[in-house]
Amino acid sequence: MPLLVAFAGATSGTWTVEHHRNICGPPLPEVSHVSVIEGAAASGSDDGAAWVLRGVTSHERYMTRGERETLVLRQETLARPSSTCAALIAITKSDAWWDLAQDERRQILEARSRHIAIGLEHLPAIARRLHHGRDLSEAFDFLTWFEFAPEDGGSFDDVTERLRATEEWTYVEREVDLRLTR
């Protein structure tokens, strides 16, 4: 079932913000901490937070059966004890992206940008969960949460830089990149 998740930026919280980069589009105000709230509590009040970003985990929109079988074999879960580092990448894509048909989006995302393949290369070091915000009328279309050990930070930087150089990323009109530790 889809799971509603809220990322709350405030003066206290589970995760400490180490770096905050407003990469493009309207900036998100800087905060010192972020908390991750799941399920019914995620739709609660925003009191006390500088901002709350929401998204819902959902079925996969592009992955084929073969790609998913590879993913399931390699991927790790969130909340591993060794994962003391996290990243929250919030992005919004342009109207031009959303006006594309399904086959055109898949063509750009994977056939030409290798988004799924690049992500698979960095498993199992990087655990990942994608949250969809667009259908909830959220400011960000996607919130992707990553967890990894400190020694895998370089691998994570590599994947983000490669994705930002793809054709797919020419459709990204707002992006914020938060790096966190706990």
Next chain:
Amino acid sequence: MPLLVAFAGATSGTWTVEHHRNICGPPLPEVSHVSVIEGAAASGSDDGAAWVLRGVTSHERYMTRGERETLVLRQETLARPSSTCAALIAITKSDAWWDLAQDERRQILEARSRHIAIGLEHLPAIARRLHHGRDLSEAFDFLTWFEFAPEDGGSFDDVTERLRATEEWTYVEREVDLRLTR
């Protein structure tokens, strides 16, 4: 942009319910009228309604560029003066459906069930708008609203009966079919 839409069943409203069929799964209580509420007002209070079903219009999940070009040429808009008949088909698909990968769902929906092609055959007589409820934690995954003239009621019955006989429909575990007039 996605548009939030609420369908409110009550003792008064724009549309009068002519037939109510609980086809499978938990029944929806019968009401005499349904109103269609769009945008910000759609997230308002449910006071006075027997039930409120919500969904959001969104980007297309399966249609190719070629199919969409055919659709755009043929489809008509809602609220035509001649469209005094409407239907609301609310469905929920099983976990087995949502566990399929994107290519498997497309294969069943179109290659084997011809869902898009069957729909296209009935244009422009039947105007249609699809609303997604699953990511909003709604009881129904999909709410499809149709509008047509009285003389096209037979054509609409034909399309629904053909779709219900497809492989895709074996994944439908809850379905309610309301027919309305204004």
